[in-house]
Amino acid sequence: MFAQQEASVVLNTSTFTYRDGYLISNPFDAKYDRDGWLWILGESRESNPNLFGDKRIIIQRFDGANFFTLNIPNTSDEKIKDGLFFKHEKGLYLKLFYKASSAKIYHIDTQTLKFSPVDAYNTLKKEFIISKEYETGDTTRLLITSKNKLYSAEIDDLQLKFIDSLSFNGPVEQPLLSEVSSTDQFSIVKLSFNKELLLLDSQGKIKKKLSKSDFITKDGAHFYPSDIQNFLEVNNQYYYYLEDYENVFKYQNGQFIEVPKTGEYHQLNRDLVFNTDFTKAYTKKNVGDYSEFKLYNFTSFKPKLHTTLEYKNFSTTAYKKLGKDLVILNDEKLSVYIFNNTKVKTFLKGKSVRAIQQLHESTYMVSSDEDGFYLIDVEADTAQKINFSLHEKDFSINHARDIVIEYDNMLIGNLNSLFTLNSSFDISQDKMLDIAAEEMIKIKDTIFTTGQGDFIYKYSINENKHTKIPNSNTFQVKEFATDGETLYATSSQGLFEYRNGRVQIHSFENEDAKNLLSIHYSDNYGVLVSSKQGELYGFNTTTKKLDFIYDDYFNAAIVGMVEDDNNNLWLNTHVGIVSFNPATKKILRYGLKDGLYELEGNQYSTYKDSHGNIFMGSSNGLSFFNLRKLSKKRIDVQPRFSSISFFNSEKNRWEINTSPQFLNNTKEIVLPSEYRRFSVNTSVFESLNPQDVNYRFRLLNEGIESEWYATFPGKELLYANLAPGKYTLQLEALDSSNTKLGETLELTVISEQVFYKTWWFISLIVFTIIGVLIYLFNQYKIKQDLFAKNELALNEAMVKNNMMLEIHHRIKNNLQIVSGFLELQMAGSDDKFLKSVLENSQGRIESIAGIHELLYHTDNENNVAVKENVERIITYYKKLFLFSIEYEVDIDSSIMGIDQLTPFSILFNELISNSNKHAFERIDHPKITIRFHKNKNVYAFEYFDNGDFKTENNNANTMGMRIITMMNKQLKGRLSIKKDNHFHLTMFFPING
Missing domain, CATH: 2.60.40.10 (Immunoglobulins)
Incomplete structure (x- = not known):
């Protein structure tokens, strides 16, 4: 007999490095704010690696997937050696420690990201040496020491309020403080230099120095502890671990009184770090080069191990909610651990499960392909291999297969035989039959059995006789199902139906017989049939057709199915387990992260017991779902x-x-x-x-x-x-x-x-033209009416033409100025990547400028010949790239308006630029073919070269391909790219958009 472990914790991990935006090489501290952002303080990895101890300090904010960098407040020439965050009710405080001076505190408004120095603290006299921050509820307090005094203070936003003070017996050079043990009612701090313990009330006032009379052992003796090792809260009472005492001391009426018989877990409890409600705790312990992080659940002094992690020493840790997540920062890596609780149990790990049947309340008989039969107890979490006997001698049954329960007897089968057992697992020899029993099902007093390539047998329990169903060996049965009257089966020829001696085999138009896999009868859904591609159908016993019900998202084979007590269908698939409600269409998928030990399910091994529990077998174990305890919580989150x-x-x-x-x-x-x-x-x-x-x-x-x-x-x-x-x-x-x-x-x-397309600008132009026309008309109205009318029309056309030409000329000049700036930037940079980016941008700008250049020199200020524009871009790239490329250009006389020509030119620029840069490195005679024709109401554009394109150069995620996709969308076109050794693009887009 061996125990089974419940998979109560599933650990999911995500790791982030500089490639993901994490830019800190040496983290000082990390803490979550109230909005869920993780704040990280540390040395930037972009600092000079040769400058020891003189690194740039930055802050990064992390939302769980993205990093955003903030600069720390200006510290002038002061060098930072360390720093930390501590919480404030409305944000965070940042405490920076300097090499040549005392620390300074800054308030961070986490809503606006504004840093403000807490001048009330930062300008304290130099006599104040050391401070220790602690929290009481939502209040942040400071303990500050000088050589002669201890001060208790409260910090709120930018204000520092002194509450109380205590004089030392004499000057102290290093008035160090230990960690503060703080509760909502009181706090205790130890003065490290004289080992005195001070008690502060909830308002921060120093109530007293603790004395020997405040500590009482279980024998009534008094003592003075040299140290408070830990404290915890149980049932709203505070307990402390003092010195070497195993029992805890309860704080009551101003005294600490030992509680007998509470020392069972004292060694572990002394090291625990608790969350605020003392339900979770953790320990960190160095083991060689690694630290061991152990997470515990905590109830009434009893810690229970939740999970264990290992990570490198000297790492910084943070968590949003202890027990739910953990962040570990080490060197230049940030790892996020998510703890998911699950109620899924796994039995018979490593064994291929075949069939399950319930014997008693919590015990079940399970067959495995190669390891025989087992008895499992889901309450005791145990599994025990079953030993069979025949005539009081051990009897081995190999290649275990199906199981049928018949009152106090069990019928089990393997490849070649059918056995009948009693409750003690003794085999009845007179009921041993040499018939294949890989798959079995009971209908009334008859057991139907079959095996690979064999007949279907009918075995009468009462008569202890069996017969063959004629011709049933001509097809392969995959699985049986029944409604209590009719035998159904999936087979290699279709769906098998047998009733009252009559055999029917059904084939279907919407599913190939060879794809049929599992079959199950449900009172609510009737005969259900699944396929290898993940489809689920209902078999209509009237029309003899398959009605579609469900299609698996991953097209994974459905190898088993069963209905739970809430009318949900549980599907055992090759990529996990699915719960599906046909009425609501709600789908829940269970995978490795939910506690499954194996994703790929086994056929025949799906079962529901009398309590409504679900069993799902796999090639690597048996998953047990207690639906009364299982809660697949809806993830209540908001993006x-x-x-x-x-x-x-x-x-x-x-x-x-x-x-x-x-x-x-x-x-x-x-x-x-x-x-x-x-x-x-x-x-x-x-x-x-x-x-x-x-x-x-x-x-x-x-x-x-x-x-x-x-x-x-x-x-x-x-x-x-x-x-x-x-x-x-x-x-x-x-x-x-x-x-x-x-x-x-x-x-x-x-x-x-754009301003020149807005209504007000167009209105201004119109009014200007009207004003000019009126003026001209008044000047020449004394002339003949006909001459005046002709002159007016001529002036109007001239004004419009000159205006549009001037606009195109200025746009072209401005774009060429920008192009010139990019040229200067490229000339002054040694960065090849930057030059490549600037060169790409210059090409795109030149393609747009070329349009306006053509418009400026044409008689039609709104339309340009496509061929002329394409040839101009080709000429530009012939000058840019010196190697010889043959261009085959077949373009008709189509003209295009600027609204279409601009995106088309940008698209064409990207294509020809990409070909010149990437396609012809290994081509002796490079050639680019360009075709453009008007066909009824659409333009047909075809571009291809004989280059040798790499996969990544044609990837849809590159900048060039994204621009091509965007321009195609703007043109409302249909784009296709053939993925072969060469690049071949075909595009159709409507004339005039």
Whole structure:
């Protein structure tokens, strides 16, 4: 007999490095604020590694998936050697320790991210040497020492209030303090230099020095402890561990009285660090090069080990809620551990489970493929191999398969035989039959059995006789099911139905017979049939057709199913266990993170007992779900923005806004016409593994429906070059089964129109033209009417033409100035990556400038010939890249307006730039083919080269491909790219949008 361990804790881990934005190499301290942000203080990894002890100190805020860096307050020339955070009711305090002076404290408003020096503390006289901070409820207090006194003070925002003081017997050079043992009612502090213990009340006043008479042993003796090792709270009473006494001392009426028979766990309890309600605790112990972190549940002096972790020594730790999460910071790595409790038990780990049947209240008989039969007890958490006997001698049954319970007897089968046993597991020899019994089912007093490639047998229990069902060996039975009257089976030829000696085999239009897998009868849902691709059907016994019910998200084979007492269907699949309610469509998926020992389920091994418990077998154990205790808690979280970034016109700069005050109050942002771009980051700010939360998003334009797009934690959502209009960004968080978490997150985005396309600018132009016409008319009205009319029309056309030409000329000049700036930036930089980025940007600007250049030199100020524009871009790249490329250009005489030509030129620029840079490194005769034709109401554009493209260069996540996708969307086109050794793009988009 061996015990089974309940998988009560599942540990999920996520690790972050500089690649994820974590920029601290030596963390000093880390602490969570009240909004769920983790604040980290430490040395920046970007500091000069050769400058020992003179590193740049930064603060990073972490939302669970994203990092945001803050600069610490200006400390002039003072060098920081260490620092820490401590809490305030409305934020945090930052305490910085300097090499050449005493510490300074800064208040952090965690809503606005504003740092303010606590001058009331920072300007104290030099006689104040050491301070120790502690918390009492929501109040933050300080104990401050000088050479002659101890001061008790309260710190609130930027104020420091002195409450009480105590003079020392004489000057003390190093008036050190130990850690403060603080409760809501009183606090105790030890003066390390003279080992005196002081008692402070809840208001921070020094009540007294503790004396020998305040400590009483169980024998009534008095003593004075040299140290208070730990304290804890049980049933609203405070208890202390003092010196070497095993029992605890209860604080009562101002005295500490030993409590007998409380020393059972004293050695461990002395080392525990408790949470605020004393239900969780932990210890940290160095073991060689590693620290061992042990988490405990705590009840009435009794710690129970919850889980154990190991990490490198000298690491910094933090947690949001002890027992739910833990953050470990070491060197340049931040690891987040999430503790998930589960009620799933696993029996027979490492064994392939075949069948389960209940024997008594909590005991069950289980067969395994290679290891025989076992008796498990779900209450005692034990499993014992069953030894069979025949004529009082041990009898071995190999290749165990199915089990049927018949009153006090059990029928079990294997590949070749059917056995009948009594309750003592003795085999009845006169009921041993040489018939295949891999799969069995009981209908009234008849047992139906079958095996691989064998007949289906009918065994009469009462008559102890068996017969074959004729021709049943012509197909392979996969699994049996029954409604009590009819025998059903999935088989290699279809669904088998047998009743009153009549055999029918049904095939279906919507599912191939070879894909049918498991079958089960349910009182509520009838005959259920599953497939290898994860479909679940109901077999309509009237129409003899399969009605679709469910499709597995991962298309995983469903190898077993059973209905629980709440009408939920439990499905055993190849990628975990699914609970599905056909009425509500609610789906819960259980995987490794929920306590499963093995994801891939076994066929035949799904079972529900008389208590409603669910058993699911796998090739690596048996999962037991006690549905009365199992609580698949809904993850009650709400996604939130952790950053919103856009160009602030008032401040004329790009801003990354991460303050909770801004994020909570901002429902709408406005993008200026010259910088229509924004980005957001999101998180759920809960004790969840980021990998367990998925996101989807979409951008709606004036309420027009749009597809949802998937993204992942830590991924910034960026939109650029938005067309003018009003948009709504919608974002949703999903769990691992794609169930929505919380409410939809929304942000309204207003993208402003370019000024020369706004109504007021157009109105101004119109009024100007009208004024000119009136003036001209008054000047020449004395002339002949016909001449005046012709002259007016001529002037009007000339004004319009000159105006548009001037606009195009100025736009082109401005773009060329920007291009020139980029050229200067490239010339002055040695950074190849920066040069590449600037070169790409210059090419895009040149492509737009070329449009306006062509418009300036054409008679039609609104339209440009596509061929002329394409040839101009090709000429630009021939000058930029010196190697010879053959261009085959087949473009008709199509002309295009500027609204379409601009995105098309940007798209074409990206294609030709990508080909020149990446396609022809190993090509002797490079060639690019360009075709553009008008076909009825659409333009057909085709671009391909004979280059050798790498996979990553054609990845949809590269900047070039994202720009191509965006421009295609702006053109409302249909885009296709053939993924072979060469690059081949085909695009169709409507004429005039």
